[in-house]
Amino acid sequence: MSMNNSLTVEASKTGLRRNIFAGAIGVLVHWFDWAVYAYLATTISHVFFPEQSETAALLSVFAVFAVAFFVRPLGSLIFGHLGDTLGRKKTLSLVIIMMAAGTLMLGLIPSHETIGIWAPVLLIVARVIQGIAAGGEFGSAAAFLAEYSPPKKRGFGCSWIEFGSVLGFLLASVTVAGLHMLFDDETIANGAWRIPFLLTVPLAAVGLYIRLKIEDTPEYQALQDMDTVPAAPIREVFKYNKTQFFQTIGVEIFMNCTFYVVLVYLITYQESMIGMSAGQAATLSTIASLTAVAIIPLAGIASDKIGRKPVLITAGVLLVALAWPLFTYMNQGTPMAGFISTFGLASILSLILGTHAATVAELFPTRTRQSGLSIAYSIAGAFFAGTLPYINTWLISVTGNHMIPAYTLMVVGGIGLITLFTMPETAGRNLLHESDLAAAKNQTPEFHRMKEGV
Template sequence: MDSQQQAAVGVDPPVVKRSIVAGAIGVLVHWFDWAIYAYMSTTIATIFFPAQDPTAGLLSVFAVFAVSFAIRPIGSLIFGPLGDRIGRRKTLSIVIVTMTAATLLVGLLPGYESIGILAPILLIVARLLQGLAAGGEFGSAATFLAEFSPRKHRGFGVSWLEVGSLLGFLVASLTVFVLSTVLNSEAIAAWGWRIPFLLAAPLGVIGFYIRQKIEDTPDFQALQENDNVAETPLRDLFTGSWRQFLQMCGIEVMMHVTFYIVLVYLLTYQAQHLELSSSNAAMASTVTSLVALVLVPLFGALSDRVGRKPLLIGSGIALMAGGYPLFMLMEGGSLVSVLMSQIGLGAILALILGTHAVSIAEIFPTRVRQGGLSIGYNLTAAVFAGTVPYLMTYLIDETGNVFVPAFYLMLVGAVGLVAALTLRETVGKNLLTSQDVPKNTTAEDPASAQRT
């Protein structure tokens, strides 16, 4: 049936459920790989870099990590507009195959002692491939979920994207915990470190299979039927939707900085400034992830009832009002005070994660949606997310003020608040705009008639 007929009958609920799995599983694979590389960094340093200076080796591992982060905007420039030209499903399939192959390659690489300088070179190549593919994952998946989710439940449907990212973190930490429990340090250094990277292969195969079994989104099919697929999506994005792009960047700066401070940097912060044991810090981080995991879809569903804008405004206000008090609570130093603080920060993070993706997906026309989401997300990630650990460490060292992370959260909360205030409410919006379909047609957003 064509898109107009599909709009009349709606997308079957089983198809919607499969689309949610198809969209979320790639994000899970991406963040699983990202977390595993970070968790295994000390071991990777000894395997791939000369053992003359352990610190230099560790810095080299983090440098490779930073390179893969910095290349993501290039990946977004490739895969974002590509999805607006050839479709969401095809791009998602290309991305997950590339991402899985790069992760698998790391698990199969010989070490420095076996092939010398070629080992770190191949590691860099693998991480560059992973970074390029990761540059296309979020925008492709968010667009895919937004265009498949029923209009009345779009916030809930898209929120599962971030459930996938949090699950990736949790599965990675659980994998490393099991390895360190079952194997001794010698076995992990000899071969055990490869297991998590090899696990990405079956996850990727499952994700590819699911994505291949689903048709492209009804909205993109409507573009094809109306012969209105963007021929120059990148140019169209920055000539026709630059305001939406700037609004998105403001929201994403708030999201990225909060995400990396709460789930990544706090592990280092607590060890350095609170003298919290690594096991207690890891436990607190896991609790935070679990809290966010439960709350994200609830906030996504809430946005379907009260709107995106109130929750985004609330997110900015919560960071501005709660950042400093929650860090003061954390400075109490006890495990209880740390847990209470992180639960509060996790709840604010969940409020942002449950709302941001659907909000930015709804502000772009369908013709340039994937490009806009991909480029804006990864550009702000490269500039603001990847610099969080270094910037926080540097500023605390220079100022002697341990509340720098709280002030930074308050600042990005203000940025997000300003961006949210400029947005129009988009809940229940028809994703197919006048830019997407000719005026003489009656094409309707296929999600509008989906079963509820």
């Protein structure tokens, strides 16, 4: 297939739906696994760290949560390189297998009462496996969906990544709420907490089956046809795409930190700091997820109509302006205060979720897209978002100030706005950049040195 034909290939509607589903299902599985751990943090702390005080045990659980983020960069290096050198399809399949294996292991680990210190050790091992897989998930899915979506609907197409992630959170919160309805706290602590983790196996099997049936993207096939698949994409990122790389880190700090405060940490905050019951907090988490599921595709459509930057800037301004009032209202502790504040935070988050993936995917050329996205995303998660639950819990315990999460969101909103003002508008941009075509025309000497291993 010629380069021109590659550029004009449009998948059938059935094929496009299948590809969108293939990208979203893996993200759904990934975030279902991730969210269940966060939602069951209090229970897990008693199972694996029973000898510590309640606060110390919770901090230990969140520390293990953060460990998985710190190994994300390793996963991003591995899967980013594989995606840009071997194709998007292979990494999509490998990532979902690895994530499922780590989660299954977590669900089968005996308690501290049974095997002692080996219980938390194995918990860390399972989270490391999950973290390495997570390092490759976003870059693989974002590159795949961006390259398969029509240019005028790329924001909408890429929004399904985060639709899948929030749907994973929604399924997790519904599952945890169901556990609390079906079992008492003692039964959950004695083993029922494992059920959600074991549900990963059939979910992952479905995701893997679908991902094995897809083809690689038209843009990646164009690189293959031109014989310009990069030999060292990570080197190219740091030589030619440094600006795009740091812009992506800024956008992903904006997204990830907001995501983890609103959809991960908030349920623990509402239980531990405000005094809500586990069932009430899980219900509010479900409301947050439902809100996001409804708004995310609309945000993607809006970014196709008016541009990526206007949508993201609106979210940044709202986050800076409303984080403090919403947390102040939430701390009143009434059902109405919980509902309105959770709905408001989830709505702001949804604007970011529906737009960020297309935005950062359009920044990079096809040659380095998966590597650049994967590494930048994992750095933002590892050094910023992954530590937020721990930092917020620690700062509140030290200062006694329950408004700490609001202040962190205001800072995150500021980072997002500063980053966005340095970026061009990317909506509708051709995903085969000049550097992709220059390599084909033998106009990039560095490309040949890399290909020859010099």
